[in-house]
Amino acid sequence: MSASLERDVKVHPPAVRLMHWINAAAIIIMIGSGWHIYNNHPIFEWLTFPRWATLGGDPEITYKLNKDVGFSNALLWHFAAMWVFVVNGTAALIYGLVTGRIRRKWFPITPVALWHDFRDALKFKLSHDDLSVYNAVQRLSYVGVILAALLVFLSGLAIWKPVQFQGLTALFYDFQGARLAHFLAMAAIALFILVHVTLAVLVPRTIKSMITGRVRVKSKPIEAMPAAGE
Amino acid sequence: MTIWRTPSVHRPNQDPAGQPLMNEHHTPVRLVERRTVLRGVLGFGAVTLLPGCDISNQQNLQTALRAMSRWNDLVQAWIFDPKVLAPTYSDADVAKPPRYNAFYPKDQVKPVDGETWRLELAGLVGDKQSWDMQTLYALPRETQITRHICVEGWDYIGKWSGVPLKAFLQRIGADTRAK
Numbered sequence: 001m002s003a004s005l006e007r008d009v010k011v012h013p014p015a016v017r018l019m020h021w022i023n024a025a026a027i028i029i030m031i032g033s034g035w036h037i038y039n040n041h042p043i044f045e046w047l048t049f050p051r052w053a054t055l056g057g058d059p060e061i062t063y064k065l066n067k068d069v070g071f072s073n074a075l076l077w078h079f080a081a082m083w084v085f086v087v088n089g090t091a092a093l094i095y096g097l098v099t100g101r102i103r104r105k106w107f108p109i110t111p112v113a114l115w116h117d118f119r120d121a122l123k124f125k126l127s128h129d130d131l132s133v134y135n136a137v138q139r140l141s142y143v144g145v146i147l148a149a150l151l152v153f154l155s156g157l158a159i160w161k162p163v164q165f166q167g168l169t170a171l172f173y174d175f176q177g178a179r180l181a182h183f184l185a186m187a188a189i190a191l192f193i194l195v196h197v198t199l200a201v202l203v204p205r206t207i208k209s210m211i212t213g214r215v216r217v218k219s220k221p222i223e224a225m226p227a228a229g230e
Numbered sequence: 231m232t233i234w235r236t237p238s239v240h241r242p243n244q245d246p247a248g249q250p251l252m253n254e255h256h257t258p259v260r261l262v263e264r265r266t267v268l269r270g271v272l273g274f275g276a277v278t279l280l281p282g283c284d285i286s287n288q289q290n291l292q293t294a295l296r297a298m299s300r301w302n303d304l305v306q307a308w309i310f311d312p313k314v315l316a317p318t319y320s321d322a323d324v325a326k327p328p329r330y331n332a333f334y335p336k337d338q339v340k341p342v343d344g345e346t347w348r349l350e351l352a353g354l355v356g357d358k359q360s361w362d363m364q365t366l367y368a369l370p371r372e373t374q375i376t377r378h379i380c381v382e383g384w385d386y387i388g389k390w391s392g393v394p395l396k397a398f399l400q401r402i403g404a405d406t407r408a409k
Contacts, residue, residue, distance in 0.1 A: 037383065
């Protein structure tokens with residue numbers, strides 16, 4: 001064998017990387033401005049978000065100007081970034097479904113594999129040798145965060161136009177129900193981001209691969225991937 | 231323990247009688263404490279260095295946000311279906327007392343003198359005569375019980391009465407195509 005047993009494997013096509021980072025920016029703006037909007041009329045008495053963690057107008061300045069605590073600026077952010085989030089997210093879903101990438105990378109998720117990988121994860125024994133293959137816990141969390149994104153989208157629509165989409169709003173019981181669903185979906189996404197970013201930092205190769213699309217593997221050549229979408 | 235505010239009501243936890251009204255307008259004061267208390271919570275704004283005071287006030291950014299807002303206006307006009315109206319409720323659903331909402335406290339409300347009050351008309355209207363309270367009240371009035379939903383996140387069901395704007399505009403010969 002030649003000396004080089006290392007080789008670069010393509011793991012993320014350009015479209016996936018682009019949409020990933022657009023989504024990352026959009027979701028950060030959405031959550032930051034959403035927290036500002038939330039603070040204006042908190043759902044839970046015991047929970048408000050610190051000013052530095054939010055996005056929107058400066059409360060002191062805007063309050064002096066027009067007795068508004070920067071809330072309307074946060075709304076502008078929220079209603080601008082929602083288009084980026086929805087358009088990019090829709091494109092990503094279509095891409096993932098059409099190319100079969102979602103089916104191939106995230107499925108199947110079997111209870112046995114979940115149990116096995118979950119125990120390994122707790123023992124920090126999960127294998128990262130091949131970043132192109134997701135373990136069962138990863139698969140479940142990716143599918144879960146997509147569902148949370150769909151929920152945040154639907155509840156967001158219900159909050160945005162509660163009269164025009166009153167059937168949708170009724171699905172969440174009422175306007176406040178939709179608000180609560182929107183909040184909980186946000187919480188699920190925020191939890192995902194927390195875990196996702198922590199793990200990515202622990203295995204920095206994953207971050208590099210989401211930028212360059214490639215990852216260096218030190219193993220026997222991996223069988224050719226299916227061409228579509230790779 | 232109150233985990234979640236009573237759904238879909240005015241603000242029951244607020245004393246209607248002259249309490250320091252809406253707490254959101256006291257936010258600037260409370261922010262100071264929050265900042266110290268809640269330091270250490272992961273902040274999405276902070277992660278990207280997006281705390282509003284710095285970049286939100288920049289002119290280009292504001293222009294871009296306004297442009298998106300105008301786009302949203304277009305989309306909202308497109309979504310709006312005049313046949314889909316706000317659901318109506320029964321008298322029993324009406325929140326009592328109604329939610330007080332203003333950026334000044336109740337004791338600073340300036341009462342309106344019904345005797346001297348006048349509505350002055352200007353612009354693209356046929357009849358620019360001013361209106362007093364009696365003439366206005368003499369017009370046919372309508373009552374509806376609907377849910378008022380504020381963009382801030384609160385809502386309550388109220389009973390609203392008055393002269394429909396459409397009837398009034400027709401009466402004064404307003405150009406309803408005017409923008």
